[in-house]
Amino acid sequence: MSEIVRSGQEAPEEPDFAPAEHVHPRRTDVDPRAARRAERQVAILFGLSAVFTLVALAAYVLIPVDAGVSLPLAGPVGALNVALGLSFGLAILCIGLGVIHWARKLMPGSEVVAQRHELRSTDEDRAAAVAAFERGLDDSGFAQRPIIRRSLLGALALMPLPLVIILRDLYTSPPNALSPAEQLSETIWDGGVRVVSDIADRPIRPEDVPIGGLVSANPENLHEVEEAAGNLNARAKAAILLVRMRPDEIVSEQGEGWSYEGILAFSKICTHVGCPIALYEQRTHHLLCPCHQSTFDLADSGNVVFGPAARRMPQLPITVDEEGFIVAQSDFQEPVGPSFWERG
């Protein structure tokens, strides 16, 4: 006779649950006709689901991917998307509704009660666990052999370092590359670089910019640089705005002689967190960032007049070349875009 009793094989001491005291019979419990009706409803829902699945399959085969349809509120949308979404959605939904209806109407409707047990183990069990742990610890000698413990902890602390150091080359700088802060501090603008309009990509003459006008522009060499670099990094710093106002409207500029006949060039990149800005109010000469509403006064050195940006919009010194096109006098004299620690 074996004396071994596995804990799981003991007979349950108490039932898993007992019926609750409060029972409210449903119609389906007392009226067999109602129960049969519910049964039919559930089956109909499952049947509908099957039909909708077939509709979805048919829609996939029959409706061309580029067919459009106009919906009352949504306007013109893809016909296939609507047909597939509706039919497949309903196919899924009907299964869910059917199952829930089945559970609510036909499965036992009264609640049951189960007992909870305190989650904390008995003091004896806890003490036994502690004793076992201490026995294990003792047997390992982890506490008694400090030299092993310390050398292991030291080794474990050092071991992940290669994994960390490898992350250094998340940024692979080419040899002789400028430091990150220096890279952020310069753009591809330089003395004599022509200003070209953003859309037409053509050099601009002063007479192309009317008073009150706003032109989104880039340096002429942008495309070559982008092609060579294979990325848009230069664009993210070099984008500018040209505005023209009557010379007497200019309150101040960031440098003497930086404008040309009332035409001023400012960076287009917000000094807050770097959104490009294009909302310009002619009358007040205010430039408003659409992202966080920083507002700059272009007639007054691009200073911040409102919003979370702390620094003025950098101004690009411009003039015209011998052919009469607007060119930069030099690069920006301060970093464009959002602030950074080393900016000073």
Add this chain to the structure above:
Amino acid sequence: MSAVMNAGGKGAGWLEDRLGNAPWLRRQINKVFPDHWSFMLGEIALYSFIVILLTGVYLTLWFNPSMTEVVYDGSYAPLKGVKMSESFASTLHISFDVRGGLLIRQIHHMAALFFVAAIALHLLRVFFTGAFRKPREMNWVIGCVLFVLAIAAGFSGYSLPDDLLSGTGLRITQGIIQATPVVGTWMSFLIFDGEFPGLAFLPRLYSVHILLIPGLILALVTAHLLMVWYQKHTQFPGPGRTNDNVVGYPFMPIYMAKAGGFFFVVFGTIVALSGLVQINPVWAYGPYMPDQVTAGSQPDWYVGFLDGALRLMPNWEISALGVTLSINVFFPAMILAPALLTVLALYPWIERFATRDNREHHLLDRPRNVPVRTAIGAATVAFYIVLMIGGGNDVIAYNFDLSINTMIRILQVSLFVVPVVTFIVTKRIALSLQRRDRDLLLHGRETGRILRLPSGEFLEIHEPVDEETRAKIMAKADIEPLALPEAVDEHGVANPEAKKGRRRAKVSGFFYKDNVPLPTEEELAAARHHLEHELDEAVEAGSKAAKEIAGQQSH
């Protein structure tokens, strides 16, 4: 049917021979789950997550997260010949050339919106009902981490298509990273492999979005569910429901059917909605260009509060000693939001500091019964909502023809005033509801039937509250604020814990001193007696209504 059952039984037997799992299985089949509509919020989150995983796998079959420039040559005519990243081009390919691709994309995005919203609401439900109390603090913390991960999952996901809107969002993120004191510039260069936007970021974000974050979510969701299962679900107070039992439906078949059915309902609803509603039409925004932007750009709703914090922050920046500290960017994004979430995660211990309550709680609180907690929650929600309104201030200002500057000023003030007002009002409302509950117990429900007694006296017939309401009200636990500790003990020795104790008593008083206690047994007995007497009088006077009520009472 019986053949299937036989086969199933054989399979189960085969497993049981090897695992000995029958007793375990029996307990799980018979496990009782309480029912309440608010318990479904967490279910919605879980089910949307499953839908997200499913559709996400489909999207990976066609999506190409590359920032290499290509010239678009797909079937969406307006963008033909336009230069864009592979990322954007493959998103267009999924949307216009893959049959059903747009639907999968829309389901994925819609389910993500459901996911974050359901988590947020579930979190509020757990907070306001005190379900985070012992023994469920760990699950509360896991839940808070899941909330953050869900936001990160959403944000990393909608940033992948590289459209103009999401690219602008990434530019803002890069600006925030760059504003980190000391290490910001290098952090940004490491993350983007150089300057913004570079070519490396989207592929990196892709592995974060499809591997790292979902892996973490999956692991934590599993732990979350196992813990719910193991600790058994909490329940709302009601007749027969105590802290020591769980009243509800057994797992098989009812809970299984309801929860399983509900998965299909959530899934089906998301799919049908995705067929009808257009979500994130990236083709309308166009490809991302770092020098272009759309006015009124709005992130998905769950990022709104962060954007609002950036908008409402004053423009403080310190430039000194050759370095720049961008408080205006760094504080709202890297201090405020994480601090808010940390306090949220630690809240169970903050409250325990006031209660020193070490009991297990399986019966949920009605929010009114813990007025200060409820008020703190409401104030936090108010704070969050002001930030969120801040995130959409331009859209609101435009649509309601307001000055954006005035709007921002008002919101800046509101950020401090509205939570305080919300706290006070919520606490008052909760206390009033407590008084009403007490009143209901003592005086019963006013039936609105006025009776004139032969003596000429007018009497309103009061009906004693029904058993369910009574059980609900009586489940309240009256917590006494902790007493001030003695400064010196009976021997005149200074109590070393006095200072800590005083602080604790203060916090405890803040939480519990305004509590409206439940009536005592004597008060209840007296009230019952009074009610019966009144009813008797009314019955004698020939009131039919009173007779009915008295008849119900004697049952």
